[in-house]
Amino acid sequence: MKGKELRWKQRFVNFEKAFHLLERTLDIENPSEAEKGGLIHFYETCFELAWKSMRDYLENEGYEVKSPRQTIKQAFQIELIADGELWLNALEDRNQTEHIYDELIIDQIISKIRNVNFKLLNTLFLFFKLNYE
Numbered sequence: 001m002k003g004k005e006l007r008w009k010q011r012f013v014n015f016e017k018a019f020h021l022l023e024r025t026l027d028i029e030n031p032s033e034a035e036k037g038g039l040i041h042f043y044e045t046c047f048e049l050a051w052k053s054m055r056d057y058l059e060n061e062g063y064e065v066k067s068p069r070q071t072i073k074q075a076f077q078i079e080l081i082a083d084g085e086l087w088l089n090a091l092e093d094r095n096q097t098e099h100i101y102d103e104l105i106i107d108q109i110i111s112k113i114r115n116v117n118f119k120l121l122n123t124l125f126l127f128f129k130l131n132y133e
Contacts (some may be wrong), residue, residue: 008056012128018080019125022046026114036106040097043113047094050121053128055082081124090117 022042028035055071057080065071068091076084093112100106 004038004111005060008053008060008128009051009132011053011056012132015046015053015128016125018042018049022113022118022121023092026118031110036098036110039101039110039113040106043117044094044097046121047090047117050124051091053123057128080127081120086116086120090120093117 022039025035025039025042027100028039031039032126038077051071054075055065058065058071058074058078061078063074063078065074069088072081072084072087072091075081076087081087090112094108096105097109100109
């Protein structure tokens with residue numbers, strides 16, 4: 001296994017763990033304040049590992065990308081992901097989670113994670129899972 005291929009596969013192993021933590025936390029119907037904090041944290045971790053897995057995969061394919069935004073745009077161009085705009089919105093949500101202290105904003109972000117962003121992560125997870133072998 002080549003070095004860059006090995007790197008995206010190693011990163012995917014961590015992405016998979018974070019993905020399942022987020023998935024289990026999303027199953028909590030009426031999360032407490034602490035559970036909401038955990039959900040936000042798991043989303044941050046999962047999103048970070050998702051874009052870095054994409055970056056490593058793209059580098060393995062011969063592309064040079066550095067930032068999350070550049071990675072998302074390139075992944076969309078080669079059809080690794082289907083909706084670049086939603087991914088860019090999910091990146092903004094990820095960036096916003098570091099600075100939220102308002103309960104209403106927290107609930108809005110969690111709603112977006114549940115209804116939009118998790119589906120994006122799930123589709124990417126399934127792609128990597130199929131290509132991992």
